[in-house]
Amino acid sequence: MTLLTAKNEPEPKKLADVMAQVGQAPAGHVAGKAILVTLSLRKWDGKRKDKAASDELAEAKGADKRALVLEKKVIQSDLLEAILREYTQLYHQYLDRTAPWRDRGPRLLSAAGYPEFSRVVRERREKIGALVTEFVEVEYPAFWAARVQRTKLGQLYKESDLPHPSEVKAKFDVRYDVDVVPVDGDFRFTLTPEDQRLAERRTAEGLARAMESVHKRMLDVVGSMAEALRDYAPDPKDPEGKSHGFRNSLVGNVRDLVALLPSLNFTADARVDEFAARMNEKLCRVDAVALKVNPVLRDEVADEAEKMFKEMSQLFA
Helix, strand or coil, X not given: CCCCCHHHCCCXXXXXXXXXXXXXXXXXXXXXXXXXXXXEEECCCCEEECHHHHHHHHHHHCCCHHHCCCEEECCCCHHHHHHHHHHHHHHHHHHHHCEECCCCCCEEEECCCHHHHHHXXXXXXXXXXXXXXXXXXXXXXXXHHHCCHHHHCHHHCCHHHCCCHHHHHHHCEEEEEEEECCCCCCCCCCCCHHHHHHHHHHHXXXXXXXXXXXXXXXXXXHHHHHHHHHHCCXXXXXXXCCCCCCCCHHHHHHHHHHHHHHHHCCCCCHHHHHHHHHHHHHHCCXXXXXXXXXXXXXXXXXXXXXXXXXXXXXXXX
8 A cells, every 4th residue: 555646646737737827827926936735634543532431530530521531542553653753744844835825724835846845745655655554454453453452441442442454544644735826806707896805805815924924933943043042051061062952953943944935935025035045144054063062153143143033023023
């Protein structure tokens, strides 16, 4: 079994149509530089809620039944935990490369960033597929046949909590789909002036929401760096800070965002480009160890981070 099948990705014709419409969008419109993408994940975490046991526990402890939910792990599996970690990492990669368009639903993705996005999803999905294959075809059938949980769950054990091995494969899936960003007035029927204004406002709101998310990410990584550098207290017994203080990810997070900002700048905002260049030059030039062992360098970078954070806060408020 593999999750990497044609049905898990947009149909070639639809993808071609979407990209063609990107090229035909009005100059300066977000539809000319971005598409909408939706990532759909289906997974089984090996847990089940037990209402009867929850009610019994609530009664025994004098608690309101509505305030208590008992959840059982019907299988303990390192392999399943590894699968779930891969799902989490894929979802975060999806969030990293996109920005919100509505409160929920599709997210905005740079058309130029689509090839890299599809590559990342494909590679992660292949890894998930290999792990799921091993779980579904080898580990879970053996676990199900042995009824291991009968002794681990005691009186909480229920045969019905465990799906039949033939049902487990369908509990895992990874797929995504793409669509165009609506262009004002691009409808198959004539809109009233009021509806036209509503459509334009929704597009403007979606774009504003996307850029607000990008601005917040910039503020978060720069602010976190400034705070972590100011709070760092050297330990003479651990001069390189291997067991305390901030981690390599402090600089890595800034570098990662700087690499993504060109594809996340949906409005071609010169301020975003300028800050990305400054972040790269001033905050990404050294690693975490150098910042820990060199107090002068640490203060310099902290000063730059604080200065940038204040400027961003004022410009992006």
